Amino acid sequence: MLNFNEKLSIIESFPQLQRKNVSLGRVNFQFADSVSEKKNIVYHLHPNGNGFVYAGELAGYPTDAKGMVNIREFSAEELKQIIHESIQSLSPRTVEEEAVAGDAYEETWVNRDGQTLLLVEEEDMWNVYAGLNLDGTFNSYGEAIQYLDEEGFQLLS
Known part of the structure; x- marks a missing residue:
């Protein structure tokens, strides 16, 4: 402790x-x-x-x-992680997040290094963005979640 x-x-x-x-x-x-x-x-x-x-x-x-x-x-490490995630969860959306997601359903995912990915539902597909760059496209929410989990990301908000 x-x-x-x-x-x-x-x-x-x-x-x-x-x-x-x-x-x-x-x-x-x-x-x-x-x-x-x-x-x-x-x-x-x-x-x-x-x-x-x-x-x-x-x-x-x-x-x-x-x-x-x-x-x-x-x-x-746990203390650093939770504080970082808490700040992220209460922070205004970035310009990139606003440009990518607009009014679409979105989730922010973060890994232990503080890197964030944005999961966005677009036209019956689930897209993962790193900033403005498309990182992956998935047919279902479940597939997208599995990918994010395997890459070490956790849901932030």
């Missing part, structure tokens, strides 16, 4: 987050550019190492009623 200072160091490595000291030595980190009313990415990081990260828009994390995940037992 990481201690408070180790967690603090990892969290402070994300320049998008702003530190806000709260009571009892706890610290919040906010994402000012959030497209949601949710601004706290890290909530009540306590000197004992306990704390929470917002994952309400993410798949694969056990969240409480407020969409928070307890990070007490997280490794450094």
Whole structure:
């Protein structure tokens, strides 16, 4: 388990987050550019190492009623991953995402290295984009998901 200072160091490595000291030595980190009313990415990081990260828009994390995940037992890599995914889930769409998806149904997928792919339903097909570049076309949602999973990507939002 990481201690408070180790967690603090990892969290402070994300320049998008702003530190806000709260009571009892706890610290919040906010994402000012959030497209949601949710601004706290890290909530009540306590000197004992306990704390929470917002994952309400993410798949694969056990969240409480407020969409928070307890990070007490997280490794450094797990902490970096969930913070990155949380920021991504609350970030405005990029110009490339807007150009590719427009009003079509879309999903954002991310891997451990922070690379993102966009899955878009277009005319009864499922296309995977890396930025503006078409990465693959699939006949079904299931085929597209299988490809993304095999490539190490997870659904972000």
